[in-house]
Amino acid sequence: MAHGVVSLKSVYARYNGRDWVLKDVTLELEEGIHVVLGGSGSGKTTLLRVIAGLIGHVYNGEVRGIVSVNGRAVLVPQLFDAFILMPTPRQELMYSLSTHVSGEHELRSETLRVAKEFGLTYLLDRPVHKLSSGERQRLAIASALSLNPDILMLDEPLAHLDKEMVDKTLESLRSRGGRALIVAEHRAKTLLLNPSTLSILEGGQLKCTGTVNDCIDLLPLYHRVVAGVETYSEAPGCLV
Ligand SMILES: Nc1ncnc2c1ncn2[C@@H]1O[C@H](COP(=O)(O)OP(=O)(O)OP(=O)(O)O)[C@@H](O)[C@H]1O
Numbered sequence: 001m002a003h004g005v006v007s008l009k010s011v012y013a014r015y016n017g018r019d020w021v022l023k024d025v026t027l028e029l030e031e032g033i034h035v036v037l038g039g040s041g042s043g044k045t046t047l048l049r050v051i052a053g054l055i056g057h058v059y060n061g062e063v064r065g066i067v068s069v070n071g072r073a074v075l076v077p078q079l080f081d082a083f084i085l086m087p088t089p090r091q092e093l094m095y096s097l098s099t100h101v102s103g104e105h106e107l108r109s110e111t112l113r114v115a116k117e118f119g120l121t122y123l124l125d126r127p128v129h130k131l132s133s134g135e136r137q138r139l140a141i142a143s144a145l146s147l148n149p150d151i152l153m154l155d156e157p158l159a160h161l162d163k164e165m166v167d168k169t170l171e172s173l174r175s176r177g178g179r180a181l182i183v184a185e186h187r188a189k190t191l192l193l194n195p196s197t198l199s200i201l202e203g204g205q206l207k208c209t210g211t212v213n214d215c216i217d218l219l220p221l222y223h224r225v226v227a228g229v230e231t232y233s234e235a236p237g238c239l240v
């Protein structure tokens, strides 16, 4: 894939003719892992919706500026249930995998592999509506990965996961390799993805975009410790 997988130049976005929610956002993302951090209401979800081309179509609103996206993008929304189409995890994973895996045997074995990776093996044939939130969130992420998109966008993908599944999910995302992954989160643990780009949103404006080190001064203390740029001893009492 060429450079500049996602390119935003002076982008503004708003809903229903109200105030601009994103203001003058300029962002260049290439292949690799990108994390967007920001507090509640800072515009993370809106940014992903702009990249996915949803505003003005799925959501009533308007986007101004230049948005260029090179490749097939898939967004798992914050309300991840909207992503799951099929009645059981097995059908969901097979359906997503069938977009690029062919042959019944390959499809079945890939489904089992993905299910194992995401701790879904024991509930492959359980109706989706009987799964817990964390199980459904894992399924949505596994299904999105199974589509093998060029650009995978995950909106708060760790929200309903326990510690073990957070670690496993981060590992799966880290090892995806060679493609663009954009994760919007407020949880410090996302920094364990070792992102090539960190972007920090505040009030709809991009306060920083660059390496974690470039943005270090804007990170809260706990985030800096998780990112490994500060130690507990340098930051006593930071785990609050
Ligand atoms: N569908 C919508 N219609 C109208 N306003 C919206 C819509 N979605 C978001 N907004 C508004 O846009 C602003 C930014 O919201 P957004 O959801 O992008 O923030 P966020 O950083 O993802 O927040 P959170 O961490 O709570 O998910 C907020 O003021 C919100 O109320």
Ligand SMILES: [Mg+2]
Residues within 6 Å of the ligand: 044, 045, 046, 078, 155
């Ligand atoms: Mg959001």
